[in-house]
Structures are given as structure tokens and as C-alpha cells.
Amino acid sequence: MKKPVVAITRPADRAKKACEIVEKLGGSAVLAPTLDLKPVNSDSLKDLVKNKDSLDWIVFTSPTTIDSFNLFYPDFFNDLDCKVAVIGNKTGSILEKQGIHPNLIPCDFTAEGLVEEFSQLNIRNKIIGIPRTASARDTLPKGLEELDNEVIIAEAYKSLFPMDDESVKELISKIENSEIDAITFTSPLTVHNFFKISQGNEKLAGLLSDKLLTVAIGPITGKVLDEYDVKHIYPDTYTVPDMMELLFKEWRDSNGR
Structure with a gap:
């Protein structure tokens, strides 16, 4: 065959x-x-990096986001002092190589799955950074905001035709x-x-x-x-x-x- x-x-x-x-x-x-995926050092990403010490959580949704930080802010992970959530084992394993051990990986590798985990853990009234592509669905930020969290979205890469x-x-x-x-x-x-x-x-x-x-x-x-x-x-x-x-x-x- x-x-x-x-x-x-x-x-x-x-x-x-x-x-x-x-x-x-x-x-x-x-x-x-x-x-095609293209890392970008957007103004929103610059702001997120500048204010990273105010974050309670940061969420990484894809390996490309990590690529962007390594390209534009290679020292970002050295003194990251907040909890980290990721969607997917692949993204988690890449962060592990950066010396970052994720605090939360949902069993369901989707935005919905992560929102559900935050809800079950009653994670509320936190400042959460989400570096991602601007074309991503609004499920994750909206879901976290409905839990009374402040969400800071930063464009870390572009998803291109x-x-x-x-x-x-x-x-x-x-x-x-x-x-x-x-x-x-x-x-x-x-x-x-x-x-x-x-x-x-x-x-x-x-x-x-x-x-x-x-x-x-x-x-x-x-x-x-x-x-x-x-x-x-x-x-x-x-x-x-x-x-x-x-x-x-x-x-x-x-x-x-």
C-alpha cells in the first residue's frame, strides 16, 4: 500500500x-x-514590557509570542515576577527552556479551557497581560474580564496572508x-x-x-x-x-x- x-x-x-x-x-x-507569522515590536508590546512589574499573570498562547520576546526583549524572562499561564504543552515546553515554569496549563488547550480554569480557581481582580496576534479571537480577554480581571492585550506578532x-x-x-x-x-x-x-x-x-x-x-x-x-x-x-x-x-x- x-x-x-x-x-x-x-x-x-x-x-x-x-x-x-x-x-x-x-x-x-x-x-x-x-x-505567515511575523513578530512585531508594537507600541502595545512596549507598554506591556515597560509595565511588567505590575502584572499578576501573563498568558502565552503560542510559541510565536515567545519568539517575539526573545527577538525584541531577550532579558524579559530573566526577572519575570508574576504567575504564568500557557495554552498548550508546546508553548509550555518552550517556556521551560527559558527557565520559566508555567503555573497553569489548562487540560483543554483552548481559550475557553483557560478561562474555565481561571474561573474554577476563582482568579479575580488581577492584572493579566496577554501578548498575542491582533487577529486572535476575543474569547480569552472577554472571559477573563468577566471574572473582574484587568486585561492588557499586547500585539506581539502579526498573522499574515x-x-x-x-x-x-x-x-x-x-x-x-x-x-x-x-x-x-x-x-x-x-x-x-x-x-x-x-x-x-x-x-x-x-x-x-x-x-x-x-x-x-x-x-x-x-x-x-x-x-x-x-x-x-x-x-x-x-x-x-x-x-x-x-x-x-x-x-x-x-x-x-
Whole structure:
């Protein structure tokens, strides 16, 4: 039986691990980033750094946020004197390498999961910094504010439409020619940008539903696929390794292996 060909749509600088997992599990990876990430030293980030001693908590939602601090403020983590929450084990492990041990990682790796943890722990009337991309959902800051916390949002990076969309156009052509067996999406923007680049969304959505195994990293990304009427699956734990394990399990099951 041939190797499954798996399309990876996450940003190029975050795709190496995903491609390695695909190869390790016996597949062939095709990288077609539908999203670019660019660290930015915004005025709001400067203000957050300037006032970091007033923070009770800081929340890191992605590795790219940490990249921004390391690029613009490499000493930021040296004397950080507040509690730290992260969304996801990957972000947590990167912080561990910085010498920062997260105080809180929700079991549900989503903004909703973190808000629920803060609620259960009755964390209220605190000053909480959230460095992130400006295009992120407002679920996290709104949820924390509803718990009577003061939330300071700082733009640490931009989520951009891919500067070079040729690889995505090539991927779409391969999908139309039945050269791709599965496709993965790791954020809502990876889905939206994929369909913006394509021509004839309805036809492409049909191919992703009927001809490919489409896998989302979790339910938030899955909801966006629902908007495009794309059938999909996602793992119980919202990580890239778990997403790939599920993909290959479904692939083997459907192909009698």
C-alpha cells in the first residue's frame, strides 16, 4: 500500500515538527503554508514590557509570542515576577527552556479551557497581560474580564496572508488531480486563507469532504471547516502529534491496515 500524502498548511517556521511526524508515521508530507507569522515590536508590546512589574499573570498562547520576546526583549524572562499561564504543552515546553515554569496549563488547550480554569480557581481582580496576534479571537480577554480581571492585550506578532501563495495553488492543483490523501489545519486562519486562495470554494470543499481525509487540530478550527461545509475529524487532545496520530489511525482503518 502506498504512503499517504499529507498536506501541511501551517506556517513554514512551525511546520518542521509536523512534517517529521508524518514521515515517521510512514507518510509523505507536502508543505503549503496558508499563513505567515511575523513578530512585531508594537507600541502595545512596549507598554506591556515597560509595565511588567505590575502584572499578576501573563498568558502565552503560542510559541510565536515567545519568539517575539526573545527577538525584541531577550532579558524579559530573566526577572519575570508574576504567575504564568500557557495554552498548550508546546508553548509550555518552550517556556521551560527559558527557565520559566508555567503555573497553569489548562487540560483543554483552548481559550475557553483557560478561562474555565481561571474561573474554577476563582482568579479575580488581577492584572493579566496577554501578548498575542491582533487577529486572535476575543474569547480569552472577554472571559477573563468577566471574572473582574484587568486585561492588557499586547500585539506581539502579526498573522499574515501568505506572501507566496504559489505552494498553496500547487497544492490545490494536486488535490484536484487526486494526488493528496489527507490535509491538516491547525488554526482558523489556515482554513480561511486556504479558501481565499482557491477558486471555486464549493468544489474544493467537496473534494476535501469526499476525496481527502481532512483533520483539524481541534474544535475551534473544526468550526471554521464547518462554515465551508467540509467534513473533518479532530483529536481529543489538541496538539499536532495527536492530530497526526489520529490521521494515520483513520487512514489505516479505512485502508484495511
